[in-house]
């Protein structure tokens with residue numbers, strides 16, 4: 001039996017939109033962050049606990065490294081190719097890191113929560129179980 005496990009396109013589109021809008025990985029609607037860097041412990045919409053276990057967000061570091069590279073690489077390459085001085089290069093990179101860190105921090109956690117949800121799905125508490133579960 002060859003079972004098709006791919007998600008429908010609309011489900012993938014909804015998840016991508018939820019990632020871009022920084023929404024809950026389970027209900028795709030609740031806002032995990034209630035401040036620039038502060039998160040709710042549970043989703044205000046569906047009630048799932050964002051930090052599944054102690055140290056859950058350590059894996060978000062891998063996404064932070066990747067996002068940091070993607071964010072810094074273009075300007076680093078530009079500065080290198082235009083022959084910028086070491087002081088200018090360092091100053092621009094430091095300023096960029098400081099200004100964009102909140103964005104990298106938030107998206108790294110959001111990405112990790114969504115990847116984790118796709119790898120080990122959780123349902124909204126109180127929702128009906130899967131038919132074949």
Ligand SMILES: [Zn+2]
Nearest residue numbers: 024027043046
């Ligand atoms: Zn939710």
